[in-house]
Amino acid sequence: MLETTSNFEALAQQVSPSTVIQRDEPMSKHTTLRIGGPADVYVEPANETDLTAILKFCSERAVRFFVLGRGSNLIVRDGGFRGVVICLSSPDFxxxxxxxxxxxxxxxxxxxxxxxxxxxxxxxxxxxxxxxxxxxxxxxxxxxxxxxxxxxxxxxxxxxxxxxxxxxxxxxxxxxxxxxxxxxxxxxxxxxxxxxxxxxxxxxxxxxxxxxxxxxxSSQPAAPSAGCMFKNPATIPAGKLIDELGLKGTKIGGARVSLEHGNFLVNDGDATARNVLELIGFIVAKVKVERGIDLRTEVEIIGEE
Ligand SMILES: Cc1cc2nc3c(=O)[nH]c(=O)nc-3n(C[C@H](O)[C@H](O)[C@H](O)COP(=O)(O)OP(=O)(O)OC[C@H]3O[C@@H](n4cnc5c(N)ncnc54)[C@H](O)[C@@H]3O)c2cc1C
Known part of the structure; x- marks a missing residue:
């Protein structure tokens, strides 16, 4: 856990001034679904030397870390991430x-x-x-x-x-x-x-x-999403399966199954991670009961409730 100010400052001292480092950074700013609670620490290392220093810091203090790209295949739960989120978006990378x-x-x-x-x-x-x-x-x-x-x-x-x-x-x-x-x-x-x-x-x-x-x-929604939510089962594309079961348009809170593509769950503007996860659970259960298929998410899910 990186909750104390002294830990945060200790990390800031290990890296060069051009490394971006933020405390309690909302992950909703860094995911294409536009949802997710805060990361204790969010860091964009300026270069490989700083990345090495961050890994060493995490290892020595047993702090968890997560490597973030552009958050387009990711759900971060509403409670955020306890640890350090590392994003390699600086010019050097x-x-x-x-x-x-x-x-x-x-x-x-x-x-x-x-x-x-x-x-x-x-x-x-x-x-x-x-x-x-x-x-x-x-x-x-x-x-x-x-x-x-x-x-x-x-x-x-x-x-x-x-x-x-x-x-x-x-x-x-x-x-x-x-x-x-x-x-x-x-x-x-x-x-x-x-x-x-x-x-x-x-x-x-x-x-x-x-x-x-x-x-x-012609087939993909413009609303915020994480792309295809489920892996395609061997027998049928997940989007077709969801469409066949009449689930397009199903909504929980601000999360909705896209009308354009059954495998896209979109954020209508005020969705929480909980809404999206409940919608996933609903679809998975329905698919299992109706077709006997175990649908698995392609999107990665991290963070705290
Ligand atoms: C509208 C939309 C359309 C999409 N269409 C497609 C598509 O056609 N085909 C497709 O394959 N995907 C598609 N996706 C899903 C997604 O864009 C891809 O999986 C993409 O490659 C994820 O990249 P990212 O940088 O956003 O990764 P993130 O979502 O940030 O992370 C995904 C995983 O990669 C890991 N990761 C990120 N960076 C690194 C790194 N430097 N080293 C090691 N691990 C790392 C993360 O830890 C995580 O496990 C789509 C998503 C959206 C929102």
Whole structure:
């Protein structure tokens, strides 16, 4: 627990002045669902040295930490997070550099910005990232995918820090990525990655991104959400299942099943995490009773009641 002022100040002394550090930071400001109570401490390390110092601080004091990307696959409960939330969004972690067919990207870079830079350089392979509102760190941890592609199709290697602060590089083949997960990053922090792309005319890439965007926005709600809430069961897409059971539009408090897409739960403006979690529970129970299927969340749930 990092509740005392002295602990907070002790952490602030371990890092450089350019590291952003906030106390009792509302996580609703850092999740795309726009919900979540306060983190005891929220920190944006300025560089790898400061990140190492934060990990050391947490380890020495047995303080819990959570690595946050852009909070687009995340529910933080209303009681917030007891510990330190670390977000790699500073400029040092957000670089995008292109060398030949390779794109070297920091974990804090936005997925959309990477897709746009790749297009500008006439490099194909990352178009599917254009509509995913996360960071590259989140994309690597989740093996984010869309339109028939996924991140680990184009990863050459990932640079990462283990919990003792040691930096490693692993080839994609050494990382056991699978559907919406990369186990090698469960207990490591992705610092960045190198993607290998294929040269193509810019107009071709542009057209593909436009088609992907049209396809996405024809079926996806604009209201705040965390994307697809449930993993697709083997037999049927979760959205179709929820639609077939007539659950679209079901509402608990400010949380609602989207009318556009059954697998999106949206925040109508005043939703709490409790509303969303109750709605999840209601859907899971209904699906089990009606179809005998165990629906599992794709979105990660953290924090206190
Ligand atoms: C409107 C909308 C559309 C979406 N569409 C898609 C889609 O088409 N395809 C898809 O796959 N997903 C989609 N998502 C879900 C989400 O955007 C992706 O999973 C994204 O990759 C998560 O990135 P993030 O930075 O927001 O991660 P977060 O939500 O912040 O975190 C997700 C997980 O990644 C971990 N993490 C974050 N950064 C790091 C790091 N540097 N090192 C190690 N672990 C880290 C976190 O600890 C957490 O476990 C969508 C979400 C929304 C809101």
């Amino acid at each position: 957000s670089r995008i550099e292109i060398v030949g067919q390779r794109i070297r990207v920091g974990a804090g870079a936005k997925q959309r910005n990477v897709a746009v830079e790749a297009k500008r350089a006439g490099l194909s392979g990352l178009e599917f990232l254009e509509g995913i509102p996360g960071s590259i760190g989140g994309a690597l941890r989740m093996n984010a995918g869309a339109m028939g592609s996924e991140v680990f199709n184009v990863v050459e290697f990932v640079r990462m820090m283990d919990l003792s602060g040691k930096v490693h590089e692993l080839k994609s083949t050494e990382m056991s990525a699978r559907y919406r997960s990369c186990d090698a990053l469960k207990n490591r922090i992705a610092l960045g990655a190198v993607f290998i792309c294929t040269p193509q005319p810019r107009e071709t890439i542009e057209a593909r991104m436009k088609a992907f965007s049209e396809q996405r926005w």
